[in-house]
Amino acid sequence: MTQEKVLVIAVNQTKQDDTRFQSSLHELVSLCKTAGGTVEEVITQKRDRIHPATYMGEGKLQEIREIVEDKDIDIVVANNELAAGQIRNLSDEFGVRVLDRSQLILDIFAMRAQTKEGKLQVELAQLEYLLPRLHGQGTQLSRLGAGIGTRGPGETKLETDRRHIERRIYDIKRRLQLVVKQRSQYRQRRKANDVFQIAIVGYTNAGKSTLFNRLTKSSSLEEDQLFATLDPLTRRVKLPSDMICLITDTVGFIQDLPTALIAAFKSTLEEVAEADFLLHVVDASDSDLNQQQKTVQKLLEELNANHIPMLTVYNKKDLIQGEDFIANQFPNVLVSAYDENDLQHMMLQVESILKEEWNFYTTHVHPEKGDLLYRLKTETLITNREFNEDKEEYVVQGFVRHNHPLNRLVEGK
Template sequence: MIDTQKRQERVILVGVELQETEHFDQSMAELASLARTAGAEVIGAYSQKRDRYDSKAFIGSGKLEEIKAIIEGEEIDTVVVNNRLTARQNTNLETALEVKVIDRMQLILDIFAMRARSYEGKLQVHLAQLKYMLPRLVGQGIMLSRQAGGIGSRGPGESQLELNRRSIRNQIRDIEQQLKRVEANRQTSRDKRIQSTAFKIGLVGYTNAGKSTIMNALTDNRQYEADELFATLDATTKQIYLDGKFEATLTDTVGFIQDLPTELVAAFKSTLEESRHLDLLIHVIDASDPNHEEQEKVVLGILEDLDMLDIPRLTLYNKMDQAQDFTATLFPYESVSAKSETARADLRDLLIRSIKERFVAFDIKINPSQLYKVYDLGKVALLNHEDLEESERLRGYIAPEHQWRLEAFYD
């Protein structure tokens, strides 16, 4: 009987810790998670302390010989380096080690290629990969002759790796033109959402913080969720109703990560533009991750780069059921366990409280004959429904920009 099951790619991780390197162990642990997300079997991780990276092969000659022996003894298929390699370093490492070598950036690009679902998402990943490849079309080693595929070679595929620079530039130009057409269509949809009276909420956070789980708890639609990095890639927007008829939209965005490849930052900036026009950002943080403070800084740094720090923001610590010795580092904050039985009610109550804090309270007298107008008002205001049965008073909370709508109830 022939075993048709595909063998997992066996990889080892390699990193260089410079004197000024911060959180090196955390970065290596994250690299292992990235490799497993890409479908690899991580056999081991090896590091070296140096004053600077070796310009020829990234690591020193002694460590290079050590890794070569490990590759032969453990039947390693791929070496994943926890830094961005130059084209020269990549070629020299592959020549010396005689196996495929990819860096952290190429690994992230590969996962994005695997996760992209929408037409635009696939175009953006393809564009990012081509831009990454262009300066690396050098030499005739393993880098330009990967026939086996596997991690680091998804997306455009092996044929593109053998194309010359002119061909790749033509592909880049063609994809950029396609993306402009897609962006024009998406801008039309975005303009409609901006003009809508619906309250716009966005979920942002480090990858694997639980944004999709929260999205699922708040909506009836199922968003893919898993305990892995970049489970969600394409931005998704759903409509929800809070406190009766109050209309809101909820957008789930791609997770952030340290050292996100510049090619992807540029490629996905248009996707993250969806979050620029929100009324409320929910910054979701994995409370169970001991490195959550550093992850918070990464997210806030990217939000600053996108000029989005002025959007009202709610800090939400998630996975409290898994957290041990938890200490909050951002204030004020709320906490939740998005997979608990009460998560849906808890999250909705939390959102309503947060919205009320940003709205203006009102208490007005109304004529009973005006009750039919309350239905439309409920789309933009959080109302105290218990007051509406046989009362001549209307209480609730409304956004400052919608206060003019209360004039319809004045005598």
């Protein structure tokens, strides 16, 4: 398939932090690549504020128009969210399709969604994004063709009218409510069974799926691309002490994630808020890692998940260039997801954090109570288990969660 030629345009506002601007620009180029485009050139302009009608100033527009013609550009992508009028004016100015950052992200999500729920969520986000911009789309909406920005609902004739889109939004929301209900029933069942839940979170492409697959010996999609995973997967995993827990791989976070997308993926992201422990995976080899960490922290706050105990996992240590790596999040561990010893060390770190938080217990169990011994083994962190021959009983020591039903069956400190 021939790749579309992309021209990236960006306004660097004077009040904006320059490092953040550069990292978001670098990210936009990666997004274009993930969507199947080749970035031919990047044009930036320093301005106090974005031009309300044309995004950039007249001089820059002239320069861009010439590049579009000379390099046979197929699509122009802006680094900021554009209003309907801005999209229409730029499209008229350049004679090619114009997308903004949000549309591009939504397009990638449409390409990546695998499950029925994921596809519905993406379509909902695209339609809600499109609705207020309908009158600015012009002839673009009648495109049934392929290409960046036309995936998902862009393949149906969306120009039919606003009412059709509103009806579709209503229908999708109704269908998603059922999925949300099922998901929350599933979560409640897991809670009732008192299974300890770990969620893997982090910036997109930090290596979350690789880590998940290595820990669970499964095969969710691993790709060196943004948003390789969209639909959350949950598997059982054993901690070194033999305690059994559930671990969930979640969708990657990104700077300036479209609001419509956060809203649409609310039920998916609730997996994070419901977790008992978070593994925050960071690409230690990425020069933008500080910015990425801040983005994840901000999103965790928005999800009300910033109070959950967390271990920061600095991944891809094999790709770190030059001097020694200095971490700035604690507690942390530096790993390569492909190194078995590193993963073992990481899980031991998880256990040591939990031991600081949980209740220590000592209990005496008669050998006939095999079901209790099994529960202590799989639902608590056992540190010592010995058989007392004189009393003919097991002496078990370990750590148990504060609100776990087993607290009633063990003696405590």
